[in-house]
Amino acid sequence: MSIVKYTVIGGGINGLAVARQLLIDHPDAEVTLFEKESSVAQHQTSHNSGVVHAGLYYAKGSLKAKLCRRGVHLVKEYCEANDLPYDQCGKLVVALTEVEVERLKRLYQIALDNEVPDVCMLYGDEIKKVEPNCIGIAALHSPTTAIVSYEAIAKQIAKDILEKGGKIQLSAEVKELKNNADGIQIIMKDGSVYPETFNYAVSCAGLQSDRLAKNSGDEANPKIVPFFGQYFVLDDQFTNDVKGLIYPVPDPKYPFLGVHFTKRIDGKMTIGPNAFLSLGRENYTGKNFNFKDITDYLVYPGFWRFSFRNIPAAIRESKTVLSQQTFIDECVKYVPSLSKMTVKPATRGIRAQAMNQDGSLVDDFVIRKDGNITHIRNAPSPGATSSMAIAEYIVREVMQTVEAKATVDANDSGIEMVVQGS
Ligand SMILES: Cc1cc2nc3c(=O)[nH]c(=O)nc-3n(C[C@H](O)[C@H](O)[C@H](O)COP(=O)(O)OP(=O)(O)OC[C@H]3O[C@@H](n4cnc5c(N)ncnc54)[C@H](O)[C@@H]3O)c2cc1C
Structure with a gap:
């Protein structure tokens, strides 16, 4: 019997996890991964908040809900097995107004629907039992939310692949x-x-995923529009005012979560990330721009529809881009003891955010199978948390469908499986 050959494009955490899963499930197969950089995990995988999300935000039935919970289990198990740090520092989502309390109760229900362990609502001074310096009317507490280094996990997975x-x-x-x-x-x-051909391919190209998909004959939409997220690291004397993660209640008017306190696995405390249009898909300094990347979204009708609908969000986020103090003030609302904190800028992250032609941001993971080629077309946060579950799902479910063209394209309201062709 001839050997089955698989290729995976992209050495971020998703591509690496898929390659590893293929080798686990098909030990007799050949697996070759292509990465454009000189080492793995150079893009989103090493430029994120490092949070192992517990599943507080994702609508029941969505791919995010399903794969995030499974992903938490797999990431934790992998860190334990490989002696990689996994700090279950816990997370608070804090409401400062009565309107936010109502939204928080809805998040609580989502967390219960997703069977997130040990979540509870805290009111008034109960918050201080978890975070002594944090204020708020109410908070959702998720004690099992954790932090890791996804870069370290990805590099370990790369070693496994070679082994x-x-x-x-x-x-x-x-x-x-x-x-x-x-x-x-x-x-x-x-x-x-390339001198060899392959039986199956999985494309996990992150910020370049729409381009590789389109070049390979898949649909042009959704398109990747890059949004950067700036972080700041608190100077050491302020680090201990916060113990874990403190997030605002997401506002449905704004597409991203809002700046938050995030403990890093090296013990540093960060604030961020904000969310603003990036002048390049891989422009981490913000000091230059990429003409091709900018033109790509400027000529995309969806981008203009999105922009007109999100002027308030753009104004809010631009304030945090233009003023470090505004950025800090956003966080001090939750921890007033840090009003005098000093910070240093840290490297940005750039989100590979898929956008539809109608200008809506694609919320859920999108994984599309086109014949023998499977494309990850959208894997925003909690994409790193879910990576090993995404890999299982692609290898054991999506790649097993026999139809010529299948779209696994889930949105807020649930999973839609459209099967075209013979
Ligand atoms: C600011 C920010 C904060 C985040 N915070 C969190 C968080 O706390 N928790 C969480 O779970 N998720 C978080 N995420 C999301 C998470 O980082 C991503 O979901 C995840 O890293 C995606 O991994 P990936 O492998 O799909 O993409 P990437 O890590 O971007 O990897 C894609 C790889 O493909 C390679 N590539 C691209 N094109 C080609 C090509 N043509 N040929 C060969 N190689 C190619 C690239 O070089 C890259 O190495 C965050 C993301 C950002 C940006």
Whole structure:
């Protein structure tokens, strides 16, 4: 029997987790991963908040709800098995107004629906038993929310892949996956053709996922629009005022969560990330711009529809971009003892956020199978938490469907499985 050959594009945590899962489930197969950078985990995987989300926000029935809970279990197990730090520091989502208390109660219900362990509502001074310096009318407490280093996890997964006989090709940018009679051909960025063909491919290209998908014959939509998130690190003398994670109650008027306190696995305390349009998909300094990336969204009708609908959000976020003090003030509302805190900027993260043509942001994970090629088209937060569950789901469910074209495209209201073709 001939050996089955799989290829995975993208050495972020999702691509690595998929390659590992393929080697676990198909030990006799050949697995080759292509990564365009000179080492793995250089993009979203190493530029995020490092939170293992417990599942507080995701509507029942969504892929996020399903894969986040399973992902927590798998990440925890993996960290324990590989001696990687996993700090269950807990999280508070804090309401400062009565309107926010009502929203918080809805979040509590979602958390119960998702069977998040040990969540409870706290009122008034009860909050101080968890975070002595935090104020609020009410808070949702999730004691099992944790922090990790996704970069360290990804690098460990890369070692596992090599140990299991998989190949990782670094500095290897793929332009196109071409399905032909001999199998899937890999066309590299310089136009050369990789000498081997593959039976199946999974594309996990993060910030470049829409481009690789389109070049490979998949639909042009949704499009990736990059939103950066700035972080600041508190100077050491202020670190201990907060013990874990303190988040605002999300406002449905704004597409992102709002700046929050996040403890890092190295013990530092950060505030952030805000969310603002990035001048490049991989522009981490914010000091230059990428003409192609900017033109890409400026000519996208969805971008203009999104912009007109989100002017209040843009104004709110631009204040935190333009003024470090406004950024700090947003957080001090929750911890007044930090009103004099001093901070230093940390590297930004850039979200690969998929946007529909109608200007709506795609909320749920989108995984699309086009013949023998599967594309991750949207994997925003909690994409790192869910990575190992996303991998299981792709390898054991999506890749097992026999139809020519399947869309696993879930939104707030649930999962939709559209199957076209024979
Ligand atoms: C600011 C921010 C905060 C976040 N906080 C959290 C959090 O606390 N918890 C959480 O669970 N999630 C969080 N996330 C989301 C999480 O980081 C992502 O869901 C996750 O990292 C996505 O992993 P990925 O492998 O899909 O993408 P990436 O990590 O971006 O990896 C994609 C890889 O593909 C490679 N690539 C791209 N194109 C090609 C090509 N053509 N050929 C070869 N290689 C290619 C890239 O170089 C890259 O290595 C956050 C994200 C951001 C930006």
